[in-house]
Structures are given as structure tokens and as C-alpha cells.
Amino acid sequence: MSQMTLLWVFIGAGLATFLIRLSFIAVEGRVRLPAWFRTALQFVPAAMLSALIAPDLLMRDGAVFVSPHNARLIAGVVAIVIAARTRSVGWTIAGGMAALIALEALI
Known part of the structure; x- marks a missing residue:
């Protein structure tokens, strides 16, 4: 081209x-816009973010990889727990990345 x-x-x-x-x-x-449509629009950001992140956490080499040896999945769960507890984007990113770095060094 x-x-x-x-x-x-x-x-x-x-x-x-x-x-x-x-x-x-x-x-x-x-x-x-109809009320049901406005209500549905509230879920678009969470759905899009989940669609982008879930494959990276759950798959390796094109296959589902749910295992205690999946550092990305464990770091993702750590980030979810931090987000639920703190409601802080900064702490969630920092904690998730720290967990990922530590787990990849160990696994």
C-alpha cells in the first residue's frame, strides 16, 4: 500500500x-433518549474496560490459563481488592503493578 x-x-x-x-x-x-437506554449507557465504561482487560488476565498463547502460576491473573485480583477497599485509582494501579512485578519475579 x-x-x-x-x-x-x-x-x-x-x-x-x-x-x-x-x-x-x-x-x-x-x-x-429512553430511560432504559440512559441506564444502559452507565454500564458502557465498565463493560469496555472489562472487555479490554479480561483476555490479558485470563489467556496465554490463545488458551484460557487460570492457574496459581498466572501472575497477571493474581495481580489483577490484588488490584480488584485494592480498588474495592480504597476506591483510589492511584493505589489500585500502584498495588496491581507492584504485585505483578513481584509475582513475575517469583513465578
Whole structure:
């Protein structure tokens, strides 16, 4: 693929992303969304984050790897416990990363 074609792909993708996001901002207050839809939107961030993180915690080499030897899974559980206790993003990231580094050194 030529560099010029690749440039047009990037410009098109950026424009499409911009317009999709702008559409939600532009219709804010003008369109009344159903209550069930507004309620469902509250769960989108958690669902997206789970969809991004779960495969990294639960899989290795394309297969499910739930084991005490899975350092990422154990560090993820540690991070979940820290998040539930402290409600602090900073402590959750720091504790989860510290657990991961320590576990990868041990396992």
C-alpha cells in the first residue's frame, strides 16, 4: 500500500471517529433518549474496560490459563481488592503493578 493511500485511510478513519463522537455532542439536549437506554449507557465504561482487560488476565498463547502460576491473573485480583477497599485509582494501579512485578519475579 502506498504512503499516500495510507494517509487517506488515516484521514478517513480520523474523520469518521470525529463525526461519530460529534454526533453525540451535537444532539445533546435536543433528543430525548429512553430511560432504559440512559441506564444502559452507565454500564458502557465498565463493560469496555472489562472487555479490554479480561483476555490479558485470563489467556496465554490463545488458551484460557487460570492457574496459581498466572501472575497477571493474581495481580489483577490484588488490584480488584485494592480498588474495592480504597476506591483510589492511584493505589489500585500502584498495588496491581507492584504485585505483578513481584509475582513475575517469583513465578
